[in-house]
Amino acid sequence: MDSSGRNSKQAERKAAMAVLAHSAAAAIAGHLADVAVPAHENLREPENGLVMLRGRIGGDGAPFNLGEATVSRAAVRLATGEVGFGYTLGRDAEKARMIALCDALVQSADCAGEVEAKVIAPLRAAMIAKRDRKAEETAATRVDFYTMVRGEG
Template structure:
């Protein structure tokens, strides 16, 4: 049994990851069918900057700097004082702000179930389907070796 904070962080980590992979337009599309988001105040951003992506030498050794990735971040505050954060790869300011507001709203136990059902889960399903399609196309290019019998 994990402690409640670890569990809360794991849930939050999951929705933040899903929102980071969705475009602003995709999130907005899902919000149309969701309960209205609460009013928010911007604490920071949305602003675009860079994160240095690191690799590991040999794939599993000490880290090295591979190159930077553009990232947009946003932090917001709801009227009830809940704070939401978003860091999303790319330069989609709308995505970052929506993700931050959703992060704050999702921390509210009263709002969480409806927002998970209307926004997060459909996006997760869509993303999983997209990944599954890539995996299926990759699987079709997997070589099926067969051994030739030597003919004399």
């Protein structure tokens, strides 16, 4: 595979993982139930841990440790050899496992189209609809201030 094809696959995988990370576990499970999931094994059982969050004051300030956040992670390998990794904020081990499974399926030539159509696309549409609805609600409360210049007498 040439580098442009590899970059395209990486971009698709990155976009899919962004959608899955921002989706609810119940929504992922509901859509994943519509997919014929091939045989797979857990390479890393879902587990919870902590990551250090780093911050900066201003755009160019020195980094500092802001605090810790809980995360869940998992790794899954399909019978055909594709390996998927799943990470999510919080202590939802099952969501991390489903994300890892979807990551592996997105890499599979046999399953990528089905997963995109039945899982990723509906979740992306729901995410966009929610974002648009919030934008409309915010726009409804917007107040435009302007200055009117009055002429003297």
